[in-house]
Structure formats: structure tokens, C-alpha cells
Amino acid sequence: MQFNNYKLKAARCLKGYSVEEMARRTGIDVHAYWRIESGKTHLKVHHLLKIATVLEQPLTYFVEENEMPTDLKDRVTELLILLDRLDDKAKGQYSELIQSLESVCVT
Structure with missing residues (x-):
């Protein structure tokens, strides 16, 4: 852990x-x-x-638990923090990318 x-x-x-x-x-x-x-x-x-x-x-x-490389999880978490700070238009542009990265983290 x-x-x-x-x-x-x-x-x-x-x-x-x-x-x-x-x-x-x-x-x-x-x-x-x-x-x-x-x-x-x-x-x-x-x-x-x-x-x-x-x-x-x-x-x-x-x-x-260290189920996957911590670096990737950390980067997705950073992106989610940044995404939360964007306006609605920008969020829409990046949300698909974030979702695809999150799916990689889940698997």
C-alpha cells in the first residue's frame, strides 16, 4: 500500500x-x-x-494498492483537477480524452 x-x-x-x-x-x-x-x-x-x-x-x-503504474494514475488525477477548472466549452473538448484515460486506469 x-x-x-x-x-x-x-x-x-x-x-x-x-x-x-x-x-x-x-x-x-x-x-x-x-x-x-x-x-x-x-x-x-x-x-x-x-x-x-x-x-x-x-x-x-x-x-x-499498486495495481498499475502510479505515474499514470497520478497524471489522470492531475488532469481531472485541471479539467474541473476549465469552462464548459473546454471541458467538452477534453472530457472524451479524460474518459479514455480513466478506462485505461480501471483495467
Whole structure:
């Protein structure tokens, strides 16, 4: 099992929290939080518990089995975050591409 820092970023963005806001809500130093979200440091269990509580996600959301290359999953998650920020016209143009990438991740 492995912590997925891309899912952390996705959950934070969906809540509309900045890195600074997330650090404040969890009581984690902003630089330490940034390093966790960037995958540059290992996550401590007590930090994971705080993060999951603030983001209202189960612990299992952030931890996953390595069934396929993590890089591909991470890239799809990044694309979904970016897609959510586009206007409706742009979303329509990219949604088919995202769906095809997601189907690759599921198989």
C-alpha cells in the first residue's frame, strides 16, 4: 500500500482550500504540508488522520494498492483537477480524452 499525494491535492482542491489554509486547518507547518502534498516527504500517521478529518475523506481514499503504474494514475488525477477548472466549452473538448484515460486506469 502506498500514500497517493495526488489524491491529497485533488481532495484539497475540491474543498477549495489553498495549501496555506490546509496547513492551518491541520495544524501542520505550511512547508511541511507542501512537502507532503508534493510527495517529497513521508507522511506521518497522525498527519494523515488530521488531513483525512479536515478533507472529510476515509483514510482508504489516500492509500492504494499498486495495481498499475502510479505515474499514470497520478497524471489522470492531475488532469481531472485541471479539467474541473476549465469552462464548459473546454471541458467538452477534453472530457472524451479524460474518459479514455480513466478506462485505461480501471483495467
